[in-house]
Amino acid sequence: MATTVALNKLVIIGVGLIGGSFALALRKAGLVKHITGIGRSAANMQRAIELGVIDEIASDTAAALHNADLVFLAMPVGQTAATMEHIAPHLHAHTIITDAGSTKQDVVTAARHYLPLQNRHHFVPGHPIAGAEHSGVQAAQADLYTHKHVILTPLPETGAQAVERVQQLWQACGANVSLMPADEHDQVLAATSHLPHLLAFTLMSHLNHSTSHPENLLRFAGSGFRDFTRIASSSPEMWRDICLANREALLEQIKAYQNELNSLREMLEKHDGEGLGQAFSQARGVREDWLKNKENF
Numbered sequence: 148m149a150t151t152v153a154l155n156k157l158v159i160i161g162v163g164l165i166g167g168s169f170a171l172a173l174r175k176a177g178l179v180k181h182i183t184g185i186g187r188s189a190a191n192m193q194r195a196i197e198l199g200v201i202d203e204i205a206s207d208t209a210a211a212l213h214n215a216d217l218v219f220l221a222m223p224v225g226q227t228a229a230t231m232e233h234i235a236p237h238l239h240a241h242t243i244i245t246d247a248g249s250t251k252q253d254v255v256t257a258a259r260h261y262l263p264l265q266n267r268h269h270f271v272p273g274h275p276i277a278g279a280e281h282s283g284v285q286a287a288q289a290d291l292y293t294h295k296h297v298i299l300t301p302l303p304e305t306g307a308q309a310v311e312r313v314q315q316l317w318q319a320c321g322a323n324v325s326l327m328p329a330d331e332h333d334q335v336l337a338a339t340s341h342l343p344h345l346l347a348f349t350l351m352s353h354l355n356h357s358t359s360h361p362e363n364l365l366r367f368a369g370s371g372f373r374d375f376t377r378i379a380s381s382s383p384e385m386w387r388d389i390c391l392a393n394r395e396a397l398l399e400q401i402k403a404y405q406n407e408l409n410s411l412r413e414m415l416e417k418h419d420g421e422g423l424g425q426a427f428s429q430a431r432g433v434r435e436d437w438l439k440n441k442e443n444f
Contacts, residue, residue: 151315153178154216158205160185160230162195164279165247166221167287170200172320175289183211186222195284212237217316220246225388227254231261238266245271245313249336249385250392251300251329264304271313272300274332275322276340282382293321300329337396342404344386345397347379 157173159166162184173179184201185208186192192204205211212218212234220230227248238244244266248254254272262270277295279286297317301310314324327335355361390397414422 151178151319153180154316156181156183156215156217158183158185158211158215158218159201160218160220160234161222161226162186162192162201162284163221164282164284164286164291165275165277166219167195167198167200167284168277168289168291169219169221169247169275169320171287171289172292173316174199176319178316178319183215185211191284198284198287200284200287208234209237212239212242214239215242217312218242218244220244220248223382223385223388224248224250224253224392225384228257228261231257235261235263235266238262240265241269242266243269243271243309243312245273247273247275248392249274249340249389251298251332253392255300255302255329258302267302267304268306269309270302271305271309272302272329273313273317274298274300274336275317276336277322278381281380282385290321292317295322297322297324298327298332299324300327300332333393333396337393337400341389341393341397342400344378344381345390345401346404347376348386351376351379 157179170182182201183203183205184192184195185205195201246254251272258267258270275292275297277291317324354364
């Protein structure tokens with residue numbers, strides 16, 4: 148693969164954990180000369196300046212996008228369509244656009260609706276599978292993407308050079324990059340990311356509603372509970388948008404999960420210790436195989 152050329156101008160729309168970490172990683176790699184930030188919160192944007200994540204806060208969209216080499220869409224996925232509609236008139240023909248949305252079919256649909264063909268030729272949908280339970284630019288880390296997976300889901304009309312450029316930049320951030328169709332991405336992530344987040348939120352809600360004094364239950368919660376529910380501290384706005392954007396695939400996963408719970412309930416009702424033991428052993432085996440081979444994935 149060719150040597151990665153530094154970006155003269157990077158524009159980040161949504162300078163939080165994901166966008167901020169992308170900026171810091173590229174700064175660390177020496178691959179960006181100037182970073183312009185666009186965001187809703189004046190306080191967060193000022194903090195981004197103070198932390199050295201960005202070099203300037205955009206005064207207006209047209210000026211921000213002027214001669215941009217790369218535009219990185221890092222806002223919640225529910226804002227993607229409106230953002231694309233807003234920036235489309237100001238994009239240069241050569242500007243590469245990529246995103247970090249946790250769902251991809253809705254992003255592709257928005258791109259086809261709002262971006263002219265010349266811009267879609269330079270649009271590379273992407274999803275870094277990395278994050279933390281904290282949000283905002285203060286949570287950004289230069290090494291957030293090190294050894295993490297990034298999935299790119301190019302459109303048929305996306306140019307090979309644009310894909311290679313975005314792939315190189317993510318690799319410079321330390322990420323392992325894979326290419327995948329958008330629909331396959333959404334199915335995979337519904338099972339491995341979206342459902343687990345929904346379950347973590349639901350468990351916390353269940354404990355809150357199951358007693359008038361949830362603090363009495365949580366007082367004795369151990370590290371297993373803490374680890375299982377860690378992701379329930381994630382951004383409610385972001386995960387609301389993700390669940391709605393990937394609604395169909397997530398509904399399929401919820402139905403399948405409910406079937407598994409029903410099977411366990413029936414075993415408990417029948418005092419079926421052997422069945423429970425077999426189910427738990429099988430689940431442990433699957434997880435141990437995953438951990439054993441994780442470095443090869």
